Amino acid sequence: MRYGDDWLCFSQTQTEASASQHIGSAFLESISLAVNPELDQVQAVKKGIKYLGVEIWPNGRRLQKSIRRRILKQLGLPNQGSYRTLVKSHENPKYIKLLDWQVLELDNF
Structure with missing residues (x-):
């Protein structure tokens, strides 16, 4: 548990x-x-808060760089759905497209 x-x-x-x-x-x-x-x-949110791998500001949030790198490194067909949901929850559409391209490259091997 x-x-x-x-x-x-x-x-x-x-x-x-x-x-x-x-x-x-x-x-x-x-x-x-x-x-x-x-x-x-x-602390003030305007300085940004790092919490459970996410950086939070008053106007938005994103995954920490180390988490984004780890996702790209560990990405595979079995876990791509989980990672895509995580990225979609916290990142901008540009990064989601990057992840989708990485999945397509995995599928072509």
Whole structure:
């Protein structure tokens, strides 16, 4: 079984974000879970946020470069559907076309 323990909370102000951070930390402590102080941070989205392989900004998101490279490296016919869905969710149409061309090249071998 897999589970995710990373989470984001978006707020209108830094004060609201800090309050949410405190509430979240208190809740996690109440169920005997610890927060990593190095990763527990409040920051403005305008600077960009890296989260689970995705870079998030106020006006959009995209996969991190390392994830895009890994997709192209590991792309195969059996997994192309999963990767295409991931790319379609986070990338622009130009990158989706690149992925489609890579799949066509795989199919021709």
